[in-house]
Amino acid sequence: MTRKIQILDTTLRDGEQSPGASLNTREKLIVAKQLVRLGVDVIEAGFPFSSQGDFRSVEEIGHLVGDKAVVCAFARAKEEDIDRAAEALSTAKRPRIHTGVGVSSEHLRYKLRLTEDECVERAAACVRYAKRLVEDVEFYAEDAGRADLGLLLRVVQAAVDAGATVINIPDTTGFCLPEEYGARIAAIMDGVRGIEDVTVAVHTHDDLGMATALALAGVRNGATQVECAINGMGERAGSAALEEVVTAIHMHGDALDAHTNVHLRELMRTSRLVSRVTGMNVQANKAVVGANAFAHSSGIHQDAVLKERTTYEIIDPAEVGAVGSEIILSARSGHAALRHRLSELGYTFADDEFEEIYQRFLEIAEQKKEVYDEDLESMVQEHSREVDAVYTLNALQIQCGDPLVPTAVATITDELGERHVVSATGTGPVDAAYKAIDNVVMIHGDLEEYAVKAITRGIDAIGEVVVRVRAADGMVYTGRGSDNDVIVASAKAYVNALNRTITTQRSQENA
Ligand code: KIV
Numbered sequence: 001m002t003r004k005i006q007i008l009d010t011t012l013r014d015g016e017q018s019p020g021a022s023l024n025t026r027e028k029l030i031v032a033k034q035l036v037r038l039g040v041d042v043i044e045a046g047f048p049f050s051s052q053g054d055f056r057s058v059e060e061i062g063h064l065v066g067d068k069a070v071v072c073a074f075a076r077a078k079e080e081d082i083d084r085a086a087e088a089l090s091t092a093k094r095p096r097i098h099t100g101v102g103v104s105s106e107h108l109r110y111k112l113r114l115t116e117d118e119c120v121e122r123a124a125a126c127v128r129y130a131k132r133l134v135e136d137v138e139f140y141a142e143d144a145g146r147a148d149l150g151l152l153l154r155v156v157q158a159a160v161d162a163g164a165t166v167i168n169i170p171d172t173t174g175f176c177l178p179e180e181y182g183a184r185i186a187a188i189m190d191g192v193r194g195i196e197d198v199t200v201a202v203h204t205h206d207d208l209g210m211a212t213a214l215a216l217a218g219v220r221n222g223a224t225q226v227e228c229a230i231n232g233m234g235e236r237a238g239s240a241a242l243e244e245v246v247t248a249i250h251m252h253g254d255a256l257d258a259h260t261n262v263h264l265r266e267l268m269r270t271s272r273l274v275s276r277v278t279g280m281n282v283q284a285n286k287a288v289v290g291a292n293a294f295a296h297s298s299g300i301h302q303d304a305v306l307k308e309r310t311t312y313e314i315i316d317p318a319e320v321g322a323v324g325s326e327i328i329l330s331a332r333s334g335h336a337a338l339r340h341r342l343s344e345l346g347y348t349f350a351d352d353e354f355e356e357i358y359q360r361f362l363e364i365a366e367q368k369k370e371v372y373d374e375d376l377e378s379m380v381q382e383h384s385r386e387v388d389a390v391y392t393l394n395a396l397q398i399q400c401g402d403p404l405v406p407t408a409v410a411t412i413t414d415e416l417g418e419r420h421v422v423s424a425t426g427t428g429p430v431d432a433a434y435k436a437i438d439n440v441v442m443i444h445g446d447l448e449e450y451a452v453k454a455i456t457r458g459i460d461a462i463g464e465v466v467v468r469v470r471a472a473d474g475m476v477y478t479g480r481g482s483d484n485d486v487i488v489a490s491a492k493a494y495v496n497a498l499n500r501t502i503t504t505q506r507s508q509e510n511a
């Protein structure tokens, strides 16, 4: 039997640090639920000290996940961070605190202003402190990829002696070559007393496009936990992509002496869901989950694949869930059929909420002959965006054409229930709609990116719009909206981005 590799998913912590990808608690719960279905071992659910929203998300994810996975909360090596993490984890059946300190000379000198001895002491102290609050304490040695190896070994030894259960060796800046990083893991496996009793984790970033290769080099040299994120989300260029890591381990299990418990068939759906809720599109040529990952274009390839799929495909698309479901609902489908299909997709609702979903389903089904899984996923996520809305777009009327002046009339309800009917003209229909919305939501944001795509097949496909808006605080907020009408989808996406701006700013004020 090969070694079991634990998969720590950090989509909701490191992944959410991708610019513009912040999620509300409800969206995080949807992702966490899917991560459980995917079979990850550990869910890093957030950084409770950073905001009230993160605190609440960790608390609710702990509640939701029960004993199906370890729920981990991030904390810097500060008592107030660690206290807050432990508090948020009070609902978790299997809580873990992830704390640590920077160890490279860049971090010690410029960020932390610590000597090497102080760094070793701080490592031991944060683990000891966290250990008083929970049993399972993961220690990270930030920027270990660039650290002096002697210091790294001392810091890791101190953390192990203080009782850490997991030692995380991040290549925070994605700097290493895979062999170099693997050699660091080997040096730790050889040079730290008691390391055989703890789990060694790899946490890698993609700054040089090698995050997955780095993670696998770590596994080859003794690591038994990989930290990764769906679609490779994460700071800057992102993290090791979970779908790549687990598929590579699946295909090269013997060579790596490794296996995971991840259900590969859930990969595609998880990728789609995360892309949709975060607003981060997956590039078409992305390994395993990209739209072109199993597409063959040239005549030579097509001919060969038709003769024998394995000539150009090393992965069976069905194995990673890349083959669509045949279940298609229509306006004739009743409550039971919709409820059944939604639960297969991982969504369950209380009766009153389900009724709202069903009514929306009927609206879509009346406009489209067939409602596909992608429509259902979009509809449910649209619903989750509405629940936390400060402003809700109730109606939008547009007049445009040549030679008309594009004019929008929008009806918007605020959180106090007051309805506002506003109008504006613009250079085009979307511009007019956004100007009308700005007349009610007084926190105008600059539109940095606007993208529209069809989620499903055919001329009656639901259109999805993703916008990135830069608010006055300099932060970028992503908004998404979907509708059969792309102008309405555009307006919903803009309102969604403004709602996110307001709720994030409020939660920071309350933190
Ligand atoms: O990349 C990193 O070093 C991290 C940690 C702080 C664990 O995300």
Ligand code: ZN
Binding pocket: 014, 170, 172, 203, 205, 234, 235, 239
């Ligand atoms: Zn990271």
